[in-house]
Amino acid sequence: MNTLWEFLSMSDANVRFVTIGSILLAASSAVVGCFTVLRKRALVGDAVAHAVLPGVCLAFLFTGEKNPLLLLLGSFVTGWLSLVLIDVIRANSRIKEDTAIGLVLSVFFGIGILFLTSIQHSGNENQSGLDKFLFGSAAALVGQDLITFGAVALLLLLSVLLLYKEFKLLSFDPAYARTIGLPVKGLELLLTTLTVLAVVVGIQSVGVVLMSAMLITPAAAARFWTDRLGVMVLLAAAMSSLCGAAGAFVSFTAPAMPTGPWIVMLLSLLAIFSFVLAPKKGILARYLLQRRIRRQMTRENILKTLFHLGEATGEYGHSYSKQQILERRQKPLLQMKNSLHTLRRKGLIKKSREGWALTEAGKKEAQRVVRLHRLWELYLTEYLHVASDHVHEDAETIEHVLTPELEKRLEELLHYPTADPHHTQIPQQP
Incomplete structure (x- = not known):
């Protein structure tokens, strides 16, 4: 109880940064993930999560510093490029989408590991901690990181709020959306951009390996509890925020425990609970x-x-x-x-x-x-x-x-x- 009270008091600025950052990143990823799941593009999130690593490395190689804004920009560019390549391969060959995703994921991730290994052997003192992007290190969040990633997370949430009806129609009936004159291609482009941003802002917390879980797991769990999109989005955000705060608490009580993997593990436990015990759609029901x-x-x-x-x-x-x-x-x-x-x-x-x-x-x-x-x-x-x-x-x-x-x-x-x-x-x- 005393530990919980100390955590809630959060006199340490770093604890506040980690907790607020984890909640913002988790909530924004879950909200965007709902539309990714409904559009049956869950694997795309995994591809983007692995494709951002070379962007992080290239941004560091060009600048020689770990500026969060520049790292975010570099990861966004390669994440976007991975989606473009998936669409190009699918449209201009006989390769199916799942195969294209697997090819792009492995190639980009391999290039990222190659760049990361080269940086680690370069002798640059600033490269220390860059490997944290592989598995995440929410504990390393500082004030500047929180401002940068928090701003992007709020942008994601605001975009979904303003275009909720359009995204809803795009997820369930794109043909009807096209019929009534909505710019379907533009909306798909924007939703894809938001997906890339959601992945990019989350890699600092959970890393490229586990980021797809932050995007998909809350949405999949919330889908078992409701048939209404609005409720699903709120449930996913609430579940993810709760697990984000809980992951930060675990790291606070046991410093050896990493925040990101704990967030993902708690989300997975919550998803298993939903899969089994959710009314109407759960396995038991x-x-x-x-x-x-x-x-x-x-x-x-x-x-x-x-x-x-x-x-x-x-x-x-x-x-x-x-x-x-x-x-x-x-x-x-x-x-x-x-x-x-x-x-x-x-x-x-x-x-x-x-x-x-x-x-x-x-x-x-x-x-x-x-x-x-x-x-x-x-x-x-x-x-x-x-x-x-x-x-x-x-x-x-x-x-x-x-x-x-x-x-x-x-x-x-x-x-x-x-x-x-x-x-x-x-x-x-x-």
Whole structure:
């Protein structure tokens, strides 16, 4: 607790620089990263992150000093050049975009390592610390760095705020944006520029190796929590800022711990948490939904089988054993025992000495399922020209998800049929 209080007090100017810089860099990268993810250009961020290294080295070679503004300018130029080369290779050859990204990434990064090695053996005293751009060193941020990188980060956030609607339309429907007269190429150029800037300002904190994680991970994590872009952007910025501050705190409490890698690791943990536990889209939520659907399908299949047994004898209230149900079904029914008890609890079936029988409510529900099954079979044979002996399997799946609106539409298309392709009567709506 005392350590946390000391951190919040931040009497040390360097701690303030590191914390504020980490938050600004993390937030700005996350905001721009949302549009990069939505435009399916996540790998481009990784290519740019590795392509800025030769720019940093060239800026130092030309000036002989580590001026943050000049280093930023040099890295921006080579980052931009990498994107131009990716587009040129993709447009003028048979090489796909992912292959072009891999080529540009490896070539630029290799050149950067070559320049960096040459600088380290040049004997220039000012080169000390230049290798920090590989893995980042947020702890090395000073006042001048904070002003330079902070200004760029604020420029990124302001640009997204002013052009939010245009970027949103560009991310989801560029064809419509072009139709209504928006300068799509210009907007793509600007968004690409912002992506390069976001990468450039982040390399001081996490380095070229981990920068793509700062750009992509918060956006990917936030995407699991919402379907609204505005909320996604705010969530990504909040997650990234929190991890930026937490990374600075870890470095404060344990000076041997680097800030940048800790920011990325905390973001990764937050992303894993989102992937697993996010409502609706998380792995756990999807698993529970699939299990619920499977159980619902089993219950409906039991009702349908009891209806078929009653349909064959004309006695829908007759009781049948589990063995008779399985024989008529000719397919295994998962969790059958639990499903039978659930149906009984809902009042859809009843149990007697002879076995299980449909109640009046169960008969109506079974008629609904059978009706949807036979309507879909008829649709497949009449409109898709599928052989009548090949439609049963497809209908088995689709009958459980057809909505009342689709049922009504099917009836209209089929002109309110009374029999399926096998000349079996289609039950009318109860």
